[in-house]
Amino acid sequence: MVIKPKIRGFICTNAHPVGCAAHVQEQIDYVKQQGPVANGPKNVLVIGSSTGYGLASRITAAFGCGAKTLGLFFEKEGTERRTGTAGWYNTAAFQAAAEAEGIWAKHLNGDAFSDELKDKAIDVIEKEMGKIDLVVYSLASPRRTDPETGEVYNSTLKPIGDSYTATTWNTSKKVMETVSVEPANDEEIANTVKVMGGEDWERWLDRLQGAGVLAQNCQTVSYTYIGKELTWPIYGKATIGKAKEDLDRAAAAITDKLSNVNGKAYVASLKALVTQASSAIPIMPLYISLMYQVMKEEGTHEGCIEQIYGLYNQCLYADNPIMDEQGRLRMDGKELADHVQAKIAELWPQVTTENIYELTDYAGYHSEFLRLFGFGYDHVDYEAEADPALGVNGMA
Numbered sequence: 001m002v003i004k005p006k007i008r009g010f011i012c013t014n015a016h017p018v019g020c021a022a023h024v025q026e027q028i029d030y031v032k033q034q035g036p037v038a039n040g041p042k043n044v045l046v047i048g049s050s051t052g053y054g055l056a057s058r059i060t061a062a063f064g065c066g067a068k069t070l071g072l073f074f075e076k077e078g079t080e081r082r083t084g085t086a087g088w089y090n091t092a093a094f095q096a097a098a099e100a101e102g103i104w105a106k107h108l109n110g111d112a113f114s115d116e117l118k119d120k121a122i123d124v125i126e127k128e129m130g131k132i133d134l135v136v137y138s139l140a141s142p143r144r145t146d147p148e149t150g151e152v153y154n155s156t157l158k159p160i161g162d163s164y165t166a167t168t169w170n171t172s173k174k175v176m177e178t179v180s181v182e183p184a185n186d187e188e189i190a191n192t193v194k195v196m197g198g199e200d201w202e203r204w205l206d207r208l209q210g211a212g213v214l215a216q217n218c219q220t221v222s223y224t225y226i227g228k229e230l231t232w233p234i235y236g237k238a239t240i241g242k243a244k245e246d247l248d249r250a251a252a253a254i255t256d257k258l259s260n261v262n263g264k265a266y267v268a269s270l271k272a273l274v275t276q277a278s279s280a281i282p283i284m285p286l287y288i289s290l291m292y293q294v295m296k297e298e299g300t301h302e303g304c305i306e307q308i309y310g311l312y313n314q315c316l317y318a319d320n321p322i323m324d325e326q327g328r329l330r331m332d333g334k335e336l337a338d339h340v341q342a343k344i345a346e347l348w349p350q351v352t353t354e355n356i357y358e359l360t361d362y363a364g365y366h367s368e369f370l371r372l373f374g375f376g377y378d379h380v381d382y383e384a385e386a387d388p389a390l391g392v393n394g395m396a
């Protein structure tokens with residue numbers, strides 16, 4: 001099949017297997033260039049391992065630390081007539097590269113919120129891995145089924161208190177427009193916390209600890225975005241921000257419960273980047289395009305893999321981790337620097353449909369967006385036949 005991108009709104013509904021392999025290889029090459037992470041983990045569970053920050057976490061563990069990794073994700077396999085999801089092809093490429101270097105890797109495709117997948121993961125860990133010394137929690141999902149009640153909760157991306165109005169870039173219509181988002185009600189706030197808060201992270205750690213599969217001094221990390229005034233109305237102080245606040249509660253609770261193995265739970269705040277999850281958040285495409293422009297100009301731009309390699313090297317396995325007063329690991333310092341935020345704030349009201357390509361790095365944003373699905377690599381022949389039904393080795 002010859003595969004060309006099919007974009008619908010803020011998502012791309014197909015993916016290119018060869019291009020996804022290029023996307024994964026680029027990240028593996030980066031990690032290898034940086035060299036091994038000193039005292040890195042050896043047995044890693046990555047929950048949400050197929051795209052974005054979770055994929056980068058898995059690549060850093062495997063190729064920067066030589067760790068065994070068990071990856072969990074929710075992805076679709078391709079058929080002869082329909083492509084699979086990017087995360088499926090990313091995993092195929094990751095597995096092939098790991099096998100080529102003799103690095104153990106296995107994965108499970110299913111609902112990580114369910115107890116069933118938790119038990120399956122524990123089974124693989126017990127039989128094939130040995131005790132886990134790092135658990136990365138990197139799920140981004142619009143819904144969660146509560147494993148105890150079977151009730152389905154949906155998250156929302158809405159402000160809290162007041163409605164929020166801003167000019168933003170409509171990525172489908174390619175025009176600047178004013179958007180207004182009404183505030184969430186109490187139920188929407190509670191439901192978002194139920195989906196994206198710390199409850200499931202805590203449940204994972206309870207179950208892993210109950211099964212006795214956590215190593216002494218194990219660490220676990222869950223990812224957040226804190227941001228500043230520009231993004232607070234729709235992120236930090238909005239429904240998703242409330243859910244992320246709950247991670248701080250969960251981190252303290254998990255650390256407390258893991259005292260018998262001297263385990264530690266951290267929330268790590270990362271930079272805003274183009275991923276499948278962030279492109280769904282109103283105003284984020286414009287904010288990120290402006291931020292890329294400013295940070296590329298000053299030479300401080302980083303992608304997922306740079307952020308995560310830095311997280312391992314400068315935080316999780318560093319003697320003096322970059323940490324804030326609340327004990328959160330911080331990799332977002334360069335993005336949140338006052339002069340970067342001020343420059344973005346100055347440019348934002350000046351952006352029009354006509355000048356967006358000059359004032360912002362929307363071109364860079366869009367090309368990174370396409371790359372998430374394996375499109376836009378110069379060295380990939382997009383006219384050639386590719387196999388959409390590519391299998392993934394290493395499924396547990």
Ligand code: NAD
Pocket residue numbers: 047048049050051052053054072073074075087110111112113137138139140141223224225269270271272273274275276277278
């Ligand atoms: P992403 O959409 O690229 O990745 C989400 C991962 O979760 C995928 O591997 C997907 O398969 C998996 N997943 C989703 N639902 C699942 C389910 N029910 N069962 C199993 N797997 C499931 O997202 P991302 O942007 O990398 O986000 C990961 C984390 O990082 C999130 O907590 C997000 O809030 C945080 N974060 C993102 C940004 C950003 O700008 N993208 C910034 C800071 C923090």
